[in-house]
Amino acid sequence: MPFELPPLPYADTALEPYYSAKTFGFHHGKHHKAYVDNLNKLLPGSAYESLALEEIIRATAGDASKAGFFNNAAQVWNHTFFWHCMTPNGGGRPGGALAARLDAAFGGYEKFAEQFKAAAVGCFGSGWAWLVLERDELKVISTPNAETPLAQGQVALLTVDVWEHAYYLDYQNRRPDFVQTFLDHLVNWDFVARNLPG
Numbered sequence: 001m002p003f004e005l006p007p008l009p010y011a012d013t014a015l016e017p018y019y020s021a022k023t024f025g026f027h028h029g030k031h032h033k034a035y036v037d038n039l040n041k042l043l044p045g046s047a048y049e050s051l052a053l054e055e056i057i058r059a060t061a062g063d064a065s066k067a068g069f070f071n072n073a074a075q076v077w078n079h080t081f082f083w084h085c086m087t088p089n090g091g092g093r094p095g096g097a098l099a100a101r102l103d104a105a106f107g108g109y110e111k112f113a114e115q116f117k118a119a120a121v122g123c124f125g126s127g128w129a130w131l132v133l134e135r136d137e138l139k140v141i142s143t144p145n146a147e148t149p150l151a152q153g154q155v156a157l158l159t160v161d162v163w164e165h166a167y168y169l170d171y172q173n174r175r176p177d178f179v180q181t182f183l184d185h186l187v188n189w190d191f192v193a194r195n196l197p198g
């Protein structure tokens, strides 16, 4: 069964002016689609043909000879996850149990935001910044290229894509402005809360 490009969870204009329909046209319509198409070209006749996306990622992680499978499968997963991390009227301080978890782990929302922004801005070249759960601990990490917490025994809670293709049309070279806008106006905290186990 070939994989399909999942639709965006909102209209492509829903996050304007912070994330434009033009960027979605390329980022979802071209980049994300290319990862799906490339994976579908690799799978027939391979050992991974009947596996779920998450299983392909875990089965090929860390194996350089399977980099084509891993990179495309992980990028399909990472992008689908990223779209859900954003919502119209999102961002700012979360409420409820999540706020308490961020307070306990980072010493408050501001400290969390500072760490998340530093990880995103400091990620050299292409990659992702994440809020993850590792065992029972909340952590901010960054991963290069297609690397994903899924392959590292961590539960992904939130991510921002900091490949240039994620922000160049709207923010040009100003990655810090994109990440600040993501935190202030786009984060879907309800989605993040739903990713917390139990």
Ligand code: MN3
Pocket (backbone or CB within 6 Å): 027, 031, 079, 161, 163, 165, 166
């Ligand atoms: Mn991307």
